[in-house]
Amino acid sequence: MVNVVDAISLYFKYIGISIRAQMQYRASFILLASGQFLTTAIEFLGIWALFDRFKSLAGWRLEEVALFYGLVHIAFAISESVGRGFDIFPNLIKSGEFDRLLLRPRSTVLQVAALELQLMRIGRFTQGLIILIWAASVLNIEWTLARIALTIFAIIGGACLFTGLFVLEATLAFWTIETLEIVNTVTYGGTETAQYPLSIYRPWFRKFFTYVVPLACISYFPALAILGHPDPIAGSPSWFRWVAPLVGILFLIISLQVWKFGVRYYRSTGS
Amino acid sequence: MRPYAAILSMRFRALLQYRAAAVAGFGTQLFWGLIRMMIFLAFYENSSAKTPMNVEQVVAYVWLGQAFLLLIPFRSDQELEQLIRTGNVAYELLRPVDLFNFWYSRAIATRFAPTMLRSIPLLIIATLAGWIHWGGLPSIAAGIAALAAATLLSAAISTIMTITIFWTISGKGINSLLTTLSYFFSGLIVPLPLFPDFLQPLLNFLPFRGLGDVPFRLLIGQMPAGELPMLLAHQLGWTIALVLFGRWLLRRAMAKLIIQGG
Amino acid sequence: MPQIVVEKLVKTFHVAERTPGLWGAFAGLVKRRHRIVTALNGVSFSLEAGELLGYIGPNGAGKSTTVKILSGILVPDSGNVEVLGLNPWKSRIKVVRKIGVVFGQRTQLWWDLPVIESFDLLREIYRIPQDQYMSNKNELVELLNLSVLLDTPVRQLSLGQRMRCDLAAALLHSPEIVYLDEPTIGLDAVSKLAVRDFIKKLNRERRVTIILTTHDMDDIEALCNRVLVINEGNILTDGTLANLRKMVTTERRLTVVLVNEDGDITDPDAEVISREGRYVTLRFDPESIPPAELIARIVANHEISDLFVENPPIEEVIAKIYGSAAR
Numbered sequence: 001m002v003n004v005v006d007a008i009s010l011y012f013k014y015i016g017i018s019i020r021a022q023m024q025y026r027a028s029f030i031l032l033a034s035g036q037f038l039t040t041a042i043e044f045l046g047i048w049a050l051f052d053r054f055k056s057l058a059g060w061r062l063e064e065v066a067l068f069y070g071l072v073h074i075a076f077a078i079s080e081s082v083g084r085g086f087d088i089f090p091n092l093i094k095s096g097e098f099d100r101l102l103l104r105p106r107s108t109v110l111q112v113a114a115l116e117l118q119l120m121r122i123g124r125f126t127q128g129l130i131i132l133i134w135a136a137s138v139l140n141i142e143w144t145l146a147r148i149a150l151t152i153f154a155i156i157g158g159a160c161l162f163t164g165l166f167v168l169e170a171t172l173a174f175w176t177i178e179t180l181e182i183v184n185t186v187t188y189g190g191t192e193t194a195q196y197p198l199s200i201y202r203p204w205f206r207k208f209f210t211y212v213v214p215l216a217c218i219s220y221f222p223a224l225a226i227l228g229h230p231d232p233i234a235g236s237p238s239w240f241r242w243v244a245p246l247v248g249i250l251f252l253i254i255s256l257q258v259w260k261f262g263v264r265y266y267r268s269t270g271s
Numbered sequence: 272m273r274p275y276a277a278i279l280s281m282r283f284r285a286l287l288q289y290r291a292a293a294v295a296g297f298g299t300q301l302f303w304g305l306i307r308m309m310i311f312l313a314f315y316e317n318s319s320a321k322t323p324m325n326v327e328q329v330v331a332y333v334w335l336g337q338a339f340l341l342l343i344p345f346r347s348d349q350e351l352e353q354l355i356r357t358g359n360v361a362y363e364l365l366r367p368v369d370l371f372n373f374w375y376s377r378a379i380a381t382r383f384a385p386t387m388l389r390s391i392p393l394l395i396i397a398t399l400a401g402w403i404h405w406g407g408l409p410s411i412a413a414g415i416a417a418l419a420a421a422t423l424l425s426a427a428i429s430t431i432m433t434i435t436i437f438w439t440i441s442g443k444g445i446n447s448l449l450t451t452l453s454y455f456f457s458g459l460i461v462p463l464p465l466f467p468d469f470l471q472p473l474l475n476f477l478p479f480r481g482l483g484d485v486p487f488r489l490l491i492g493q494m495p496a497g498e499l500p501m502l503l504a505h506q507l508g509w510t511i512a513l514v515l516f517g518r519w520l521l522r523r524a525m526a527k528l529i530i531q532g533g
Numbered sequence: 534m535p536q537i538v539v540e541k542l543v544k545t546f547h548v549a550e551r552t553p554g555l556w557g558a559f560a561g562l563v564k565r566r567h568r569i570v571t572a573l574n575g576v577s578f579s580l581e582a583g584e585l586l587g588y589i590g591p592n593g594a595g596k597s598t599t600v601k602i603l604s605g606i607l608v609p610d611s612g613n614v615e616v617l618g619l620n621p622w623k624s625r626i627k628v629v630r631k632i633g634v635v636f637g638q639r640t641q642l643w644w645d646l647p648v649i650e651s652f653d654l655l656r657e658i659y660r661i662p663q664d665q666y667m668s669n670k671n672e673l674v675e676l677l678n679l680s681v682l683l684d685t686p687v688r689q690l691s692l693g694q695r696m697r698c699d700l701a702a703a704l705l706h707s708p709e710i711v712y713l714d715e716p717t718i719g720l721d722a723v724s725k726l727a728v729r730d731f732i733k734k735l736n737r738e739r740r741v742t743i744i745l746t747t748h749d750m751d752d753i754e755a756l757c758n759r760v761l762v763i764n765e766g767n768i769l770t771d772g773t774l775a776n777l778r779k780m781v782t783t784e785r786r787l788t789v790v791l792v793n794e795d796g797d798i799t800d801p802d803a804e805v806i807s808r809e810g811r812y813v814t815l816r817f818d819p820e821s822i823p824p825a826e827l828i829a830r831i832v833a834n835h836e837i838s839d840l841f842v843e844n845p846p847i848e849e850v851i852a853k854i855y856g857s858a859a860r
Contacts, residue, residue, distance in 0.1 A: 017654075038447075105630040200309065205309060
């Protein structure tokens with residue numbers, strides 16, 4: 001237990017340094033954050049344009065899609081910020097800096113995660129939050145405590161899932177020095193996928209995003225429960241929707257095990 | 272001409288080295304194409320709205336967008352950006368070549384090589400799967416001409432992006448805006464004809480449609496090949512304007528460099 | 534009871550190969566060729582606590598590979614290592630807690646932070662008790678003259694200043710063993726002496742076991758009683774510096790300073806090997822002619838203003854060792 005508290009305290013010490021460093025370049029931060037806000041906002045503009053022309057998407061209205069959108073983007077923004085260390089991890093391998101991490105009596109996960117808390121991701125976060133709040137106010141949802149808790153739970157589960165994907169992406173760096181876009185596919189592509197209700201996709205696609213990269217568990221299922229909407233594709237028991245975000249947390253735990261395996265591989269083959 | 276051709280070739284070879292990235296890029300685009308295709312199919316299937324493009328055309332448009340994604344100017348040239356930020360760009364001035372042309376040639380190669388690598392397998396698959404219904408031979412010829420012009424246009428934009436780095440912070444801001452605008456107004460996010468009607472005049476005026484929308488619609492015959500001269504004029508007109516602007520911007524940047532001593 | 538035991542370490546690497554040219558680039562997309570490199574070919578040695586070992590060898594000989602295995606970063610193909618009774622790669626965290634490593638070419642300090650903040654962070658990472666940290670820090674700051682540097686960001690330090698800070702950083706947690714990988718590389722003469730002096734104190738006074746990897750032979754001569762020579766994954770010699778010399782040659786050098794610049798030195802038992810103005814260097818074998826006798830003869834027959842006797846430069850000795858192994 002002492003170890004966990006100690007690790008957390010070390011994490012916050014590192015993060016404090018990262019934040020101070022970013023605040024030194026205030027103009028740059030504001031620029032990047034605004035840039036990300038605009039970029040993500042403009043994508044929602046695209047969605048709005050499509051609804052303007054088509055009026056509905058497989059039975060779903062814009063306000064409902066906005067709920068899915070908001071949940072996913074807030075979760076993703078959090079993991080973009082928190083998982084930044086893993087995102088830039090390939091550089092540590094290239095520069096040999098990872099060896100130095102191995103020379104310290106601390107877990108490599110802690111050291112990599114603590115590298116940076118990227119503040120500019122607040123751009124996507126804010127944009128997602130605005131959309132979520134708009135959707136919440138415009139839809140006729142009964143905001144019980146349970147529903148609010150589920151919303152937060154879904155966001156946390158989503159952040160864990162996306163962070164897990166960043167960890168997996170970083171683990172790939174142990175095997176190849178070339179930057180692989182494959183995980184970007186799943187993170188950014190996954191965001192694009194999950195911002196729409198999963199029911200609009202083909203069955204095999206839905207299955208991939210339910211069982212392999214369980215985005216459905218942190219967006220689709222919880223959103224159904226929040227909206228009180230029946231599942232158009234059936235097959236999910238309604239109680240599941242309330243605990244689905246747990247899968248996102250499990251995904252992160254599994255990713256960390258894969259990371260450990262990657263570290264073992266790195267130590268047996270060298271740089 | 273020789274030094275520019277040499278740069279093209281060298282850059283081309285350098286870009287071919289990244290094997291895993293090439294494969295992963297293909298997988299990525301395939302995935303994205305599938306997602307977007309499904310989204311549009313879902314919109315069309317459940318709606319009776321009148322649309323300027325039918326669903327087959329939109330699907331083809333989406334796949335062409337994925338295939339030629341790398342044509343869109345994404346960011347400034349990273350190596351050159353590094354040179355500028357460290358001030359080592361002064362060494363570029365020592366070469367007996369026109370700096371803008373040098374950088375412009377480089378930008379053309381940077382747009383062309385990866386796009387070629389990635390587009391061919393994607394186009395093959397999309398065609399075989401029946402996702403792209405090509406227009407007739409005239410349409411394809413017109414489309415290829417438009418793609419060539421798109422490359423020149425895109426290289427002009429990305430060269431300007433590189434030059435803005437001389438004004439570091441604001442340069443980065445402008446670039447991020449330019450990238451977003453390029454993606455959005457080229458039709459990569461939503462096919463331009465699907466935007467509300469009141470936006471169409473604006474979309475038709477801006478240069479960005481020349482990066483994607485124009486070649487795509489020619490290739491699938493949604494715009495008749497006969498319209499090529501007008502469209503080409505639009506693309507090349509903007510290209511020339513941007514090149515002139517870029518050259519002017521570079522002169523100002525150089526003046527700033529010399530005054531500040533680098 | 535040796536503090537460090539290395540037994541029959543074997544380590545091989547797979548290195549990817551690239552074919553040149555445009556065709557090669559395309560071919561490389563399809564298939565990669567690999568080469569197997571043997572970095573360590575059955576290396577064995579052991580160290581008692583408090584030893585200062587010089588570890589030398591040409592580039593690529595296997596020195597960094599050995600250090601990486603000793604610190605638990607790398608796992609060997611076969612062989613056994615015990616550091617303080619523990620296996621470094623199986624008990625990584627336990628072992629790294631007790632060792633310090635300094636790389637000459639890479640700092641472990643945080644680039645944008647003032648030195649003192651790096652130290653502070655290390656205190657938390659190594660969980661150093663406050664009073665131990667304070668006493669170590671104060672002592673190291675004094676020994677290495679760091680007090681004016683503490684508030685400077687690391688990126689603004691000169692190489693010499695940075696190396697001193699890196700040395701301090703590696704010792705804050707009172708490690709029993711320290712690996713120094715090229716600590717004097719690129720340093721100016723004053724800094725080199727300071728670093729050497731510090732290392733000597735560290736070893737002689739504080740009994741810290743040190744493995745020093747270096748190309749600088751002056752480091753070796755100044756600091757090491759024992760030297761390990763490695764080449765192409767094999768240990769060539771393991772012993773004292775004096776023995777090392779004897780292995781190669783018993784030859785000694787006599788440098789004479791002439792009074793007249795156009796004078797000449799001749800002697801039946803000594804051979805002139807170099808001449809620079811008034812300085813003439815001869816070589817002789819002390820086993821065929823005692824140095825005293827040679828000196829007496831030369832002084833008698835020539836006009837000399839100064840002379841001194843030396844060993845052949847250690848670089849030559851080492852080069853001969855590498856060379857003889859290659860044959």
